[in-house]
Amino acid sequence: MSLGKRELKTAQNKQAILKSLLSRMSCEDFDLIKISDLCNDAAVSQASFFNYFPQKTDILIYYIQLWAVEMHWQITRVQKLTGLAAIEQLFADTAEICAAQPQLMAEIVSFQAKPHKSISASSLGAADKLVAYPDCEGISDINVEDLKALLSLYIQQAIEQSELPKACEVDNLLVSLCGIFFAVPTLFNLRPLNEIKAAYHQQFSLFKYGAAGKYV
Template sequence: MKPTKRELTTASNKQAILKALLERMQKEEFNEIKISDLCEQASISQASFYNYFPQKTDILLYYIQLWLVEMFWVNTVSRKLSGLEAIERLFEDMAEVCIAQPKLLTEIISLQVRTKKLNHLNSLSIADKQVAFPNYECVDKIVVEDLGALLLLNIQQAIRNEELPMNSDVTTLIVALSSIFFSVPILFSQGTLAEIKTAYKNQLNLIMHGAVTSSSQVIKLNK
């Protein structure tokens, strides 16, 4: 269904607020950023802001939702990756975020620890996805509710590709991978991009080698 003009305007306004937040977080702490300043920069009234984001932290949730959709599209459609390759690339892309937006990622991880909200995100609208990624063909059809959902898709692909055993404990793998996803940025908060990528790769190898139950199967992530 094609989004209405109002829905497209709402998505544009939400993303203007998100852009304002990302710019300010390059220099300011999240808790110090005023909603009034975000509204002024985005040219949006405070009343409209609260219609879009009941709490300031909801902007962080909006960011991670858009990022997950983008990662799915880029890895699956553009790079044509699946299974373990897609998982590894997802973590490499997260390493890029660690360097580009360290304060943002810290706040997202903190929010996850405090509230577990990242496990219960509201769905993005078609307008949200089309406005954010106008050149991504069929991006509106992508549904990725949270990190666990994206990891589930990739793990299932890895099993179909025979990269992981058929009897793999999918739930345990999702928990382990999610733990790595959020813990490495904390442990390497002052690290370089190469150090963060290496840490992710090493942890992923440990998890994936442990997931293989047959001694004849060896999982090696791309170097």
């Protein structure tokens, strides 16, 4: 895909800012990280920063969008998983992030828990996806950009594949899965990877058999 110089530069700048934030979050609290430091790290002016991210928390939204696209590509295009297997793999991959970047996951959980009047982040452009994942063929075609969209898609697949009863209500199951997604990093913060993975696996097993049993 051919990208214009302006959109390519914009994507590069946004991801340089994101890279700086992720690096600093390994040793600094999110609230204490200065926008001026992010701009210096990324060699981006503050005017450009606020053009890309009106608020610092918008960088977290950008990370979540890129994460969702990459997860869906890996799970569906590489591992060829759908339905319940896709959800289980999503949790296993999330455990890796929890162990490697506990501060990042804690901040995402905290951000999601806070009340927001509205979240009006722009959708990812093709340049954002291709700059972030240049070796992932076809990733620019993926438009699933948040946890809710990922899980809703996989729940619907599970129902269509008879892994879950057709009487299941997608929205109710979505609430349960989101609860697992955010609760495990909260309760197992700073714990070893094997414990986080085990917790996700156990909670998903309870969900899977509980959901199936309820509608039998």
